[in-house]
Amino acid sequence: MNFFQSLRRLAAGPLREAGYWVLLLLLAGAAVLPARAQTAQEPFGRVRIQYKKFNWEEFSTQNFNVYFYAGGEASARRTAEYAEQELQRITALVGYFPYSKTTLMLYNSVGDLRQSNIGLPVANAVNGGEAQLAKQTKVQVAFTGRQTDFKRELSFQITQVLLNDMLYGGSLREVLQSNYMLQLPDWFVSGASAYAAEGWSIDMDAYMRDMVRQYPSGNRTAQFFTRNPRLAGHSIWNYIAERYGYGTVQNVLNLTRITRDVEVGISSSLNVPYKVFLRNWVSYYRDINTGGALATLVVPAEANRLSSRNKRGLDVFSQPVFSPDGQHLAYAVNEQGRYHVVIANRDGSHRHTLLQGGYRTPDQQVETRLPVLAWRGNAQLAVAEMQQGRMTLHVHDATRTVLIGRLRGRCACATRPPFSRPTTRCLI
Template identity: 30%
Template sequence: MKKVFSLLLCLPLAGFMKTTAQVNAVEFGKNRVQYQKFKWKYYQTDNFNTYFSQDGLALGKYVAQIAENELASIEEFVEYGLQRRANIVVYNNFDEYQQSNIGIGIDWQNAGGVTKLVNNKMIVFYDGNHDNLKRQIREGIAKVLVDNLLFGDDLGEFAANQALLDLPKWLTDGYVAYAAENWSNKLDDDLKSALLSGRYNNFYQFAFEKPLLAGHSFWRYIGDKYGKSKTTYMLYLARVYRNLNTASARVTKKKKFKEVLQEFMTEESQKYYKDIRGRRNVPKGQLSVSEFIDKKDFIRFNANPVPRSLSWAVVEFKQGKYCVVFHENFVNRKILLKFGTRTREDEKNPNYPILAWDGKGTRLAVLYNEEGKTKLFVYDVINRVKIVKQEMKQFSQVQDMKYMLDANTLLFSAVKSGQTDIFVYKIDRQTTEQVTNDVYDDLDASFVAFPNKTGIIFSSNRPSAMAGSNDDSLPGKRFNVFLIDNWNKSEFKQVSQLTNLKQGNARFPSQYNNAHFTFVSDENGINNRYAGFFTTERAGLDTIVYIGDEILRNPTPKDVDSLLKDWSKSDIDSVGFFSVTNDSAYVFPITNYQSSLLETRTAGDNQQVSEVVRQGDFKFLYRLRVDENTLRRRNITA
């Protein structure tokens, strides 16, 4: 049973007040600046209080539902039960999450007093993808259970046991991550890049630089080699004996802990060296850029769509600060935008900034969030000036942005009231048209034009093209590619499913040539490019009947008569028709890379795509032409 309560969250301030923000005086790298006031409500279920703020009702309900569903499996794995109701704080997006003061020495207050959030709290945020939110929920639950198991449930007991139990943080945090998510293709690619980079002579160097990845991969290694149940048993022994060598010897048959770490480094490295043999190293592109990844990272690479152009835009990220940089001909470098606050934390915004070229390569749109506001500007490459500056108040966040048909129309995958849907945005009028409206995550939207069919292609975790949507609907297990008829303005837009993957996800779909679309899938464990041959045929007309406030699709005479009687009418109000097609696609891989594709974009209307791959400590940025030979031969095995 769920109960909904309302409260106003007031955070005590240390430091000083500004007119638009409140700043707390805390250690370097831990400042939290608040640009808005949060009015909190919460769902109370059997085991959780789930707090949500304005426009977050749907997210709060989802989090409460998922937390209750996932609790039992995590308790079974950890072999420990939740002792008291835990608190979950849900933020609508990453930018609101960064404003949180929770966890830096400040407690919640409400009219009833202070509610302590010590080791039974979790803070999560929505980035437009419910899969990522679910993973955060599982990690939070696992963290609460493991902390209570290792250090106790009481604040005094927690501090005392934490001082006595000297386990490496990478070990405990890695166990939490492993309990929440056994493993993933992204983690596998990160581990491969780390081990094959040649930077680490031993496990301790690896754990010092990448503690969470090292810890997670260590427990996955123990689980795969000695059995998943042995992971919890090993942590139990380490807690009881307060000695990792004793725990390791009992689990691995007399091997010391250091020996196990050495075997991990050797065996995992050999596995990856064996895997990359026979795979293609890197693609060959017309535009090729390499960047060394150290303290500075390079994300959101966007190549100019003009085939002969050697210009591109990229986002540089370093210690919490973002720079949108425009490069011309490998010579000129112009900073279009700089924002962010310097911090020791290396957590990037999962969505912003977003970059998009128009089809002619003369305008670059940039969408970003600064001081709690989502802003858009358009940079004119020819005249070297920003010709559009707008604030976007329509959405809580935007997941993706592309130009559509002309330089005045943008296509968004954006979040509104906790739903990720597709929108068409007119820049000059600042108006939006909603294309999809359901609880499923509709990501990576892109306009396509095939012979006899145009529409918007996108990636979605809806179970099927005809899946219904209501408040209790939950997203499916994986993302597939769908096509929607955007010209039909009624609520009965035709949605066609173009892929049906059994493993992995299909993401970043876009047009490849006049008969093919392309997407990226990790079906074989590595993100590779796939192509789909699209076909369509007309299937007739569907009839829409309007009576009062009711709408009937292809109704029988009996249905019409019954509804007319209910509305006390003698005839229907109006009737409409729309064309229906049978759409299908044959999909196949066209690359077999050693490392996953990290990013990809369609480079305009000139049958080009951009790709980003990582090899060790380098990122390689490419602009590629459509591979017509591979499309014709279909001889790649991924």
């Protein structure tokens, strides 16, 4: 019997049975390996593009850890002093003092702030809790060119961090537990923070006047919160302070924290059923916006509207500027960071988009001061905008989407850049 005959007999006998088991084990292993690989895969996190390197420096005060970078030390010192004063006022209003220091991260411009990765939403539940905790315990503020706007935003964010710490807790475990047990509407914290930062405000008053004109009767209140939860909540807290007293604000906040229910917190503090409270709130603003001198206010005619956009209320129109002969109007339309430069005749006809740029960021602050527009004669338009973290200045043909000139470098346009006469030089 040769070697091949012996091998054939083994294959027909015990070796065949062993081969079946080996094949079965290989198939089982092949089925298990993809399952293990699937559970081990982790998706890549989202990050924002950073065009510059931030070399952070730090100093501490009694209640804040302040971070800044090159060019922002003097502003950071003044901001820390103002934040300490505001914290005393805000804690007296809400009746709560933080147990740990708050982190202040100060940016020299909104363009720098938009490169921050703090607070990015992630899909994973655990990482999402960590991201929310990081966002709740850090204040990120950018200087926008006006001290009043900067201080108002700083006060708003400090109050928001303080209320989140008060209502949700300061640790990751408390945040996750409170998120499950305490479901607050969007207007509650944002509205209270806005009221603590400003008190009564022009934006809040104008919003409620516009809403009660659209809905002059009826008891439904959902539409007031749908359009702008922050301004609607701002008006609620202003109504509570005006109607029931300044000290009632902290009573509502504390009872909401204890009962973990907004309706119970409001009705128990004010001794009014929640639905009756909402009807009284709307009636209050209807009364003050329908009598006296306010009744004579004239609403602009619909025929004078130059644009039919902004039905969702997301667009911000800015930088309107007429050409020297007054025949053309240039303006910018910003939708959550994505902007368009539009040129139209003075009556709104023959609109065309000259250029567009930026990108939408619904969860970030938007720079509404840019792009800055200025006419060079009646046929050319200069546009100062932020591109890849740097200011650029372009000159376009106003009648066509043609780029005539470009200047890029370390320049800053805080206001509309004026051209000299004759229009050969631009002051930036």
